[in-house]
Every structure is written in structure tokens, then in C-alpha cells.
Amino acid sequence: MAKATEKKAKDTASDTAKYSSGIFSPVIDKCESCERIIEVESIKYCSSYTLPAAKWRQGMCNFATHIKPEVITSKIKVNPLKASKRAMGK
Numbered sequence: 001m002a003k004a005t006e007k008k009a010k011d012t013a014s015d016t017a018k019y020s021s022g023i024f025s026p027v028i029d030k031c032e033s034c035e036r037i038i039e040v041e042s043i044k045y046c047s048s049y050t051l052p053a054a055k056w057r058q059g060m061c062n063f064a065t066h067i068k069p070e071v072i073t074s075k076i077k078v079n080p081l082k083a084s085k086r087a088m089g090k
């Protein structure tokens, strides 16, 4: 039990050093409620990516756990027989 407490304290210290080294940037408002956010000394960082703002620059972050990509499905039914006839005609 004491070893577990010791290990947790050691992990916390290494997390603090890792995230406050300047390599990691704080998360942006679009990251709010993502499960990958880790809070170190009351500053929120992403545990997966060093520059969260860059992940959102070209659309949605692909690591985000709080947003699912919208899948657009077509509701047009295609008759396979007619489709094959159309394909043969070409």
C-alpha cells in the first residue's frame, strides 16, 4: 500500500515536470470536457498532444473523446438489378 502511494506521488511529480517544461501548451476552449485533459498546477493540458490549438486548426481534433464526427449517410435506395443494368449500358 505504501508503495502505491509512493508511486503516485512520483508520477505526480514527473507529470508536473513534464507539463510545465514548456513543451506542452494549455488546452483551448474547444477541448473542454475531453477525457484526455490533465490538470497540472491548475492549468489544463492535453495528455496526447503538445499543441491542442494546432489539432483544431484544420477541423476537428481526431483524438477528441467528447465529440464524434458526423457521418452523413445517403437515404437513396439503389435497386441492385437496375444499377447493374445501368453499369452494363456504359
Ligand code: SF4
Pocket: 027, 028, 030, 031, 034, 035, 036, 037, 045, 046, 047, 048, 049, 051, 052, 053, 055, 061, 062, 063, 064, 065
Ligand atoms: S485530445 Fe484533442 S480535444 Fe482532447 S484535449 Fe487533446 S487536443 Fe483537445
